[in-house]
Amino acid sequence: MAEQPRMPIESGTPDAFQYMHPLFQRNYGQWAWHERPRPGVLRHVAKSGDEVWTVRAGTQRQMDVYTIRKLCDIADEYAEGFVRFTIRSNIEFMVSAQDKVQPLIDKLLEEGFPIGGTGNSVSMISHTQGWLHCDIPGSDASGVVKSLMDELHAEFIREDMPNKVKISTSCCQINCGGQADIAINIQHTKPPKINHDLVSNLCERPSVVSRCPAAAIRPAMVNGSPSLEVDEKKCICCGACFPPCPPMQINDPEHSKLAIWVGGKNSNARSKPSLHKLVAAGIPNNPPRWPEAATIIKTIIKTYKEDAREWERMNEWVERIGWKNFFKKTGLPFTRFHIDDWGRTRHTLNTSTHIRF
Amino acid sequence: MGKKKHDTPLLDQLESGPWPSFITGLKRLADDNDMMVDLLGQLEHSYKTRKGYWKGGTASVIGYGGGVIPRFSEVADMFPESAEFHTLRIMPAPAMHYTSDILRKFCDIWEKYGSGLIALHGQTGDVMLQGCTTENMQPCFDEFNELGFDMGGAGPSVRTGMSCVGHARCEHSCYDTARAHRQLLNAFIDDLHRPALPYKFKFKFSGCGNDCMNSVQRSDMAVIGTWRDDIEVNQEEVRKFVAAKGRQYVNENVVMRCPTQCLSLNEDDTLAVDNANCVRCMHCINVMTKALSPGKERGATILVGGKRTLKIGDLLGTVLVPFMKLETPEDYDALQELAGNMIDFWAENALEHERMGEMIERIGLGNFLEGLGLEVDPDMVAHPRANPYVRLDAWEEEVAKWNARQAAAT
Numbered sequence: 001m002a003e004q005p006r007m008p009i010e011s012g013t014p015d016a017f018q019y020m021h022p023l024f025q026r027n028y029g030q031w032a033w034h035e036r037p038r039p040g041v042l043r044h045v046a047k048s049g050d051e052v053w054t055v056r057a058g059t060q061r062q063m064d065v066y067t068i069r070k071l072c073d074i075a076d077e078y079a080e081g082f083v084r085f086t087i088r089s090n091i092e093f094m095v096s097a098q099d100k101v102q103p104l105i106d107k108l109l110e111e112g113f114p115i116g117g118t119g120n121s122v123s124m125i126s127h128t129q130g131w132l133h134c135d136i137p138g139s140d141a142s143g144v145v146k147s148l149m150d151e152l153h154a155e156f157i158r159e160d161m162p163n164k165v166k167i168s169t170s171c172c173q174i175n176c177g178g179q180a181d182i183a184i185n186i187q188h189t190k191p192p193k194i195n196h197d198l199v200s201n202l203c204e205r206p207s208v209v210s211r212c213p214a215a216a217i218r219p220a221m222v223n224g225s226p227s228l229e230v231d232e233k234k235c236i237c238c239g240a241c242f243p244p245c246p247p248m249q250i251n252d253p254e255h256s257k258l259a260i261w262v263g264g265k266n267s268n269a270r271s272k273p274s275l276h277k278l279v280a281a282g283i284p285n286n287p288p289r290w291p292e293a294a295t296i297i298k299t300i301i302k303t304y305k306e307d308a309r310e311w312e313r314m315n316e317w318v319e320r321i322g323w324k325n326f327f328k329k330t331g332l333p334f335t336r337f338h339i340d341d342w343g344r345t346r347h348t349l350n351t352s353t354h355i356r357f
Numbered sequence: 358m359g360k361k362k363h364d365t366p367l368l369d370q371l372e373s374g375p376w377p378s379f380i381t382g383l384k385r386l387a388d389d390n391d392m393m394v395d396l397l398g399q400l401e402h403s404y405k406t407r408k409g410y411w412k413g414g415t416a417s418v419i420g421y422g423g424g425v426i427p428r429f430s431e432v433a434d435m436f437p438e439s440a441e442f443h444t445l446r447i448m449p450a451p452a453m454h455y456t457s458d459i460l461r462k463f464c465d466i467w468e469k470y471g472s473g474l475i476a477l478h479g480q481t482g483d484v485m486l487q488g489c490t491t492e493n494m495q496p497c498f499d500e501f502n503e504l505g506f507d508m509g510g511a512g513p514s515v516r517t518g519m520s521c522v523g524h525a526r527c528e529h530s531c532y533d534t535a536r537a538h539r540q541l542l543n544a545f546i547d548d549l550h551r552p553a554l555p556y557k558f559k560f561k562f563s564g565c566g567n568d569c570m571n572s573v574q575r576s577d578m579a580v581i582g583t584w585r586d587d588i589e590v591n592q593e594e595v596r597k598f599v600a601a602k603g604r605q606y607v608n609e610n611v612v613m614r615c616p617t618q619c620l621s622l623n624e625d626d627t628l629a630v631d632n633a634n635c636v637r638c639m640h641c642i643n644v645m646t647k648a649l650s651p652g653k654e655r656g657a658t659i660l661v662g663g664k665r666t667l668k669i670g671d672l673l674g675t676v677l678v679p680f681m682k683l684e685t686p687e688d689y690d691a692l693q694e695l696a697g698n699m700i701d702f703w704a705e706n707a708l709e710h711e712r713m714g715e716m717i718e719r720i721g722l723g724n725f726l727e728g729l730g731l732e733v734d735p736d737m738v739a740h741p742r743a744n745p746y747v748r749l750d751a752w753e754e755e756v757a758k759w760n761a762r763q764a765a766a767t
Binding site: 005006007008009010011012013014015016018019020021024025028029031032033034035044052054058059060061062063064065066067068069071072073075076081082083084085086087089091094112113114126127128129130131132133134135136137138139140142143146147149150153173174175176177178179207210211213238240246251253254256264266267268269270271273274275285287288289310311342343 | 367368370371373374375376377378379380382383385386396400403404406407408409410411412413418419420421426428442444448449450451452453454455456457458459460461463464467468473474475476477478479480482487498499502503505506507508517518519521522524525526527528530533535538539542543546549550566567568569570571572573574575581609610614615616636637638639640643644646647650665666667668669670671673708709710
C-alpha cells in the first residue's frame with residue numbers, strides 16, 4: 001500500500017500568549033494609561049504599577065531572512081526577546097525598564113532602522129505586492145513605498161503633524177490597497193486590449209461579463225472563435241475584467257497612470273470614518289523613484305502641516321477650509337473628473353449657498 | 358548556487374536613501390540563492406518595461422483548497438530559476454506577537470525550502486512566504502504546520518483575521534480582541550481552508566473606536582470595542598492636565614473637538630461630561646490618556662459590509678449590532694453565532710463574487726436583518742428614509758413590534 005500522505009493539523013490562528021512579552025501576559029486587560037516620551041517610544045503603565053517601554057522602528061516589509069535575523073539579534077541583545085509588528089509593518093521591541101530604551105534606539109539606528117511612526121507622524125505606507133509578486137499589477141509597490149519613505153523620513157521620525165497621516169498605495173485600481181489620508185493608486189486610462197486568440201481557452205466568459213461594473217463587456221465571435229468584446233464608450237477602464245481573464249490586457253506602460261486620493265479616515269475620533277476622494281490623476285507611473293507622484297504627495301503633506309489645526313485629520317482639515325481652498329492651497333487643478341458621476345451622486349454636490357470667497 | 362547576477366541599474370537606485378531598502382535585502386539573498394538572482398532580473402525587467410510578468414495557476418498542499426498563491430513567470434525563458442515563485446500564506450498569532458526564537462525558526466525553514474523573502478505582513482495580516490517551487494510547497498508547509506502554524510485564507514473563503522494589540526498593551530481596549538479573533542477564525546476554519554463561499558470574507562477586531570485595524574473600511578465583519586456606561590474621569594488628573602497645558606489648550610483641543618458637544622471645562626478645572634450624548638469617539642481619551650478612560654460596561658459595536666472598490670465601489674461597514682457585551686465565554690459564543698448566521702445567510706443569498714456589503718446593498722438592510730432575526734434600531738441609520746417610495750401596508754405591525762420591544766425593555 002502506498003504511504004499515506006501527511007494531513008494538515010488544522011490548528012488555525014495560534015494562541016498569542018506563547019509569543020507575548022511576560023509583562024503583556026501579566027497585565028493583560030489591566031493597563032491604566034500611556035504616554036509617548038519621544039517619537040517612536042511608548043510607555044504603558046499598568047494598574048499593577050508595571051511599566052512596559054516600546055520602541056517602534058520602520059522596516060522595508062519585504063524582508064530577507066538576514067534582516068529578520070538581525071532584528072532578532074537586536075531583540076535578544078538590546079531588548080527582551082519579544083517583538084510584534086504593527087498593521088503598517090513597523091516592528092516593536094518591548095522592554096521592562098527605561099534604561100534599556102536608549103541603547104536599543106542607538107543600535108536600531110546604527111543598523112539603519114528609523115525610529116518613529118508613533119503619534120502624530122507620517123507612518124509607514126501600507127502597500128501591496130506589485131511587480132515583485134502580483135499577477136495583475138500596473139505598478140510596483142515596494143519601490144514606490146521605498147521612494148516615498150525616503151522623502152518622508154523626516155516626518156516618520158518626528159511627531160509634529162497636526163494628526164496622524166496614514167498613506168497607502170495600490171498597484172491596481174480596485175482590489176487591494178486601502179483607504180487612507182493619502183492613497184496613491186493605479187488608474188488606467190485606456191480600455192483593455194483583448195488577445196482574442198486566448199479568451200476561449202483561458203476565460204469563463206459569463207463571469208467576465210458579470211464582473212464588469214459598467215456592463216460594457218459582451219460575448220462575441222471573433223475570427224471564428226468565442227471571445228469577448230468591449231463597448232469602449234461604456235468602458236471605465238477599471239481593469240475588473242483582467243483578473244478573471246488575463247487576455248483582457250489592461251496594464252499599459254504608458255496609459256496606466258497614478259491617481260492620488262485624499263481624506264480617507266478609519267478612526268471614529270471626532271468625525272465619523274470617511275472614504276478618500278480623488279484629488280490628482282494622470283501622474284506617470286515612473287520607476288524607479290516615481291518623482292512626479294512624490295512631489296504631489298509632499299505638497300499635500302506640507303500644505304496640511306502648515307494649514308491644519310492641531311488634531312485635525314486630513315479630511316477634517318479639508319472639511320473646515322473647503323475643497324476649493326484645498327485645490328487653491330495645494331495648486332492642484334480641479335477638473336470635471338472630480339465631480340462624481342458613478343451611481344447616485346447628487347448628495348456629493350453643493351446644495352447650498354455655503355461658498356467661501 | 359553562484360549564478361551570475363543580472364545588471365539591475367534601475368533597482369540599484371532604490372538602495373540609497375534613509376529608509377531600509379528591500380532591494381539590498383533581495384540582493385543579499387541572491388548571493389546564495391539562484392532563484393533570487395533571476396527574481397531580481399525579472400523585477401528589473403518589469404521596472405524597465407513597466408509591466409508585470411506573473412500569472413496565476415493552481416498549486417496547493419494536501420488537505421486544503423487554498424492558502425497558496427501560485428505564481429508562474431511569463432518570462433521564464435529569460436529568468437528560468439524563478440519560473441515558479443509561489444507564496445504561502447501563514448497565519449500569525451493575533452496582534453502579530455513573536456519571540457525572536459520563533460522568527461528564527463521561520464527563517465531557518467524558509468531558507469531551506471524557499472527564496473528567503475518574507476513579507477511581514479500582507480495586507481490581510483498573513484506572513485507571506487514569497488518564492489517557493491511547486492515541489493517544495495508541501496514539505497515547507499509541513500514544517501510550519503508542525504511548528505504550530507496553519508495556512509491562511511485565499512480565494513472565495515474566510516480570510517486570515519487581524520486584531521489590534523488590545524488587552525496585551527492598550528488601556529483603551531474594550532474587549533479581548535485576541536480572544537475574539539482566535540475563537541472566530543478557528544470556528545470557521547473549514548470555510549478558510551476550503552474556498553466555497555461567494556467571495557472573500559474578512560474579520561477584523563479593533564479594541565476601540567480608534568479602529569487601528571481599519572476594520573470599518575476593510576472587513577466584512579468589523580468588531581469595534583465600545584462601552585455603554587459613563588466615561589471614567591479622574592478629576593485629579595484632569596486638573597493636572599489643565600495646569601500643564603492651560604485652559605485654552607484644553608478648550609480648543611478637547612472640549613471644542615468633541616463631536617457632540619458633551620464636554621465642558623468647569624471653573625475649578627474639572628471636566629463635566631454629558632454621557633447620554635457621548636458617541637464614544639475616543640478623541641478626548643486619546644488626548645488625555647491619564648485622566649479619561651472608557652467606562653466599565655464594555656463590549657463591541659458590530660459593523661458589516663466594509664470593502665474596497667470592486668464591484669460597486671468602496672463601502673464602509675454599517676452598524677448591525679449597536680452594542681454587544683463581550684465579557685463572559687457565553688458573550689463570545691454569541692458573537693460567534695452571529696458571525697455564523699451572517700456567513701450562512703450570505704452564502705445562500707449572495708451572487709457569485711458578491712461581498713457581504715454588496716449583497717446588503719442589493720437586498721436592503723431591512724431584509725438582511727429579517728433574514729438574521731435581528732431587530733431594527735435607529736443606531737443603524739445616519740438618518741431615516743428621505744423619500745416616499747415604499748409600501749407601508751405593514752406599518753401597524755411594525756409599530757406594534759417596536760412598542761412591544763420598548764415595553765419589554767422597561
